Amino acid sequence: MTNPTAAMLVIGDEILSGRTRDANMSHLAVELTKRGIRLAEVRVVADDPAAIVSAVKALSSGYDHVFTSGGIGPTHDDITAECIAEAFGAAFGVRDDARAILQVHYDANGQELNEARLRMARIPEGADLIENPISAAPGFSLGNVHVMAGVPTIFQAMVASVLPGMTGGDPVLSQSLRINRGEGDIATPLSALAEAFPDLSIGSYPFMQDGVYGASIVIRGTNAGQIDDAMTRLAKLFPGDIA
Amino acid sequence: MTNPTAAMLVIGDEILSGRTRDANMSHLAVELTKRGIRLAEVRVVADDPAAIVSAVKALSSGYDHVFTSGGIGPTHDDITAECIAEAFGAAFGVRDDARAILQVHYDANGQELNEARLRMARIPEGADLIENPISAAPGFSLGNVHVMAGVPTIFQAMVASVLPGMTGGDPVLSQSLRINRGEGDIATPLSALAEAFPDLSIGSYPFMQDGVYGASIVIRGTNAGQIDDAMTRLAKLFPGDIA
Missing domain, CATH: 3.30.70 (Alpha-Beta Plaits)
Known part of the structure; x- marks a missing residue:
């Protein structure tokens, strides 16, 4: 088949410990198949910078598209964004566009945009933001890597916003x-x-x-x-x- | 953590197409965690020889144990055993011990051990057989790679027969x-x-x-x-x- 190829990278200790069953893989697989994009490989790695960076590099160079899930929240174990920046050698820090999105969201909810929440505005330079209609904190696309949340409802919304921009092959x-x-x-x-x-x-x-x-x-x-x-x-x- | 590490390799187009949800990953994750073996990575690849051989080599050299699921049945898309043999450079063909196990099983069920079923007796030289109490066709361990069926009941039975022989760390x-x-x-x-x-x-x-x-x-x-x-x-x- 000459259809475009994709890989998925699931990031999170909770899947590997058996605590949580991944639900995003089958959702993405179904959506990609509908669009004629062939999901060729999935990897699940722990919240470990070296493992994430190495997997991103390998998958990004091996396939047309890479989709990641997990690790973009505000807590200390959320390290996906900085690992993606490192994999691409991109500058990394709080971006004004992402900060503005969060500010509007937390103002509307009467919550403080504190230091922890501001972590979610750290986006690699050159990345395009992916809208998060549920909890505001954006995902992003850098090169051929699309970085999305692990919470299934948010993951699904982000997939829905990213996929229409992709050229598929004939539907399988x-x-x-x-x-x-x-x-x-x-x-x-x-x-x-x-x-x-x-x-x-x-x-x-x-x-x-x-x-x-x-x-x-x-x-x-x-x-x-x-x-x-x-x-x-x-x-x-x-x-x-x-x- | 200094606990032993493990990786899992799930082989099968049906997971990647979204047709089937993998059930074996979370089972293995829970069982390994109980024994103090840390599941550090999972990969899912298609029924593609190059992808399987490459993943087996990478995971086998990167982790203490590797567990595979899927692709050891009698049909043309079952190619795991020959790929494992290739990854290890081991001779590959029908082995008498595996053939004897199948012969007993099919004789007892009044079925013919035909050419297709005999494919399941093809085991790499030097591998130890893993008992299949459900449908007889054995899995096998070669080096640090443990090759098991994808059908969840059989996968679980094979995990139960392989794990007690492994040295774990302190339970997590x-x-x-x-x-x-x-x-x-x-x-x-x-x-x-x-x-x-x-x-x-x-x-x-x-x-x-x-x-x-x-x-x-x-x-x-x-x-x-x-x-x-x-x-x-x-x-x-x-x-x-x-x-």
Whole structure:
């Protein structure tokens, strides 16, 4: 596939300790797929500057777009913004445009824009701000890296504001079929089907339900007609075992 | 922390397309934390040989243990085992011990050990098999890499059989406190607390619930007394805002 590629970097000890389940990965994956951008890699790293900087450099040079989540709040463990600046060699400090956004928000809520909150106005030089319609503190895009909050509602709002500006490829379409046969029975004819349709991606995802082994076969591609053809042939392979 | 480190490699297009939510990451994270092994990085890559081999090499040399999930079934898109062999430069083919395990299983179920199923007996030379109590096809450990199925029930069973053989560190303990104040108010005293307890890891995870901003503060470490002391000081900082 020649669609643009993307990677995601999830930043946060809470995912790696098992305390929190990441919810942003599947949201981003679905949204990118809709737009024809292929999510090719995800990394999850701890709140550790060296790990973040190294991952940002690797992903930024390896893929068309990089999306990060987490670590842009006001507390001492929020270190994403400064790490992104370091990865790009960009100057870093409180920016007037970001400070103005926060000032309006906290004035309206009768809260003080204190030193901790002002940390959220520290934005690398040259970055474009990403709007945060929920709690004001902006994300930002620097080069091909889009830096977003980890709180799922805010992450989703930021994704929605960033994605329309990106050139996608042809949307990736998919169809799936559940077959109530073990993968061991399905594998050989499925492999022949995959060879017959080299432009499609055909995946087999096994399940066991109520003691029955089966597999969901998912056919993906950008050509709807080809997918239809492949699905028709697939359905004929196991006529008695379709769920 | 001087605890042993681990990384996880999740292999599979289905996670990256958003079709399936990964369930194995949080399970492994919780189990490792219990044993005092620190999960330091997770990567998710597609069913792509170059991506898998490169990730295995990077993680295997960077961490004490690597756990993989996915891609060890009988279908054409299951390519994990051969990629692990390539990463280690190990010979690869059907092994008698793995074939014998499958033969017993399929004989007992009245199924044929056909060519596709025999793919699951292909194990790198020098690897130790990991028992699969659910569907027989084994995982394996080669060097510091532990190769396991992606189906959550099987993944969990394999983790349970591999972990007891590993030397852990002191178990990582944690306590948490929900504070009904915005992170902007919490940040400065929390930062001082983190400085006062350099051996502890203090994380702040913001939430918004019923219109109220707050944060869960999680204190982690291996010394229970220190965690108690830090929690006591934390609770005194915001006596009226503890959820």
